[in-house]
Amino acid sequence: MPELPEVETFVRALRPAVVGRTIIAMHNTWPRHIDRPLPGELAERIAGRRIDAVNRRGKFLLFNLTPSGALVIHLRMSGHLSVVERSEPRDKHTHTVFILDNDTELRFRDTRKFGRVYLVDDPQEILYKLGPEPLSPDFTPESLAAMLADRKRAIKPFLLDQTMIAGIGNIYADEALHYAQIHPQRRTDSLTPAEIKRLHAGIQYVLDLGIKREGASISTYVKPDGEMGDMQNEVAVFRRAGQPCPRCGATIERIVVGGRSTHFCPLCQPNKKGDIPKENVSP
């Protein structure tokens, strides 16, 4: 499932293929893919606009358009974007297509159909609720500490809350908590300064590694070119229940927290404040 590193991988791959291209038409076979405006109106309005930049905010892709506006895409569970020759046959799950001015097209394939497309004047219409970018300088241990102290909930759903921190999904939440040796059900206001520092480092470490490895091909995700990412080989706990923890060898468990399957090591992520076996402290 595309999270921040997977979306970043799409952005980097698409950028050279679409920047400077003009969209000449849009085709859609699944109207619910288009959040706003109505599909017919989007097709009419987007034709003739040029893509000037491709960026990411949280898990959203942003295509800046000239003379105005932005195309915003969220891939949700199974979305995939690629730019291919128009002559290439379309996959049956390709529901939205932007035809470009050089005989290529930007294809939005989405098996689960949860993805969404928006054409807006100002992306803030969609993005205003998002929390900070976890890899930006304004995300610091201090800013994280302030957010955590302010509420009383389990840390795992906190990490998945896009209004707190933008871009973390189920894989990277579990991995960051394992890195930081924090139990997923720990209350946000119970974390010690040392734990918060480790969590901050863990979030940045796993997301950065995810980007370097071009995403985790664990369920359906593949890179824009159809190849698998490499992050699935670096994963310590996610979907590894029953297997040994790479840090301490204990058996990884799966529980449900906030309605999401959650994977953790019961030995190096104990559910007690500060209770970390000293032989298992990470290097």
Place this chain on the structure above:
DNA sequence: AAGAGACCCTGGATGC
């Protein structure tokens, strides 16, 4: 504030 549950979807896994 925050948790629980429903909803949207399909393919893969499991059950019979």
Place this chain on the structure above:
DNA sequence: TGCATCCAGGGTCTCT
């Protein structure tokens, strides 16, 4: 072999 059923998973919404 084949059919029915369950489940994951991000985000949004409603209810408590």
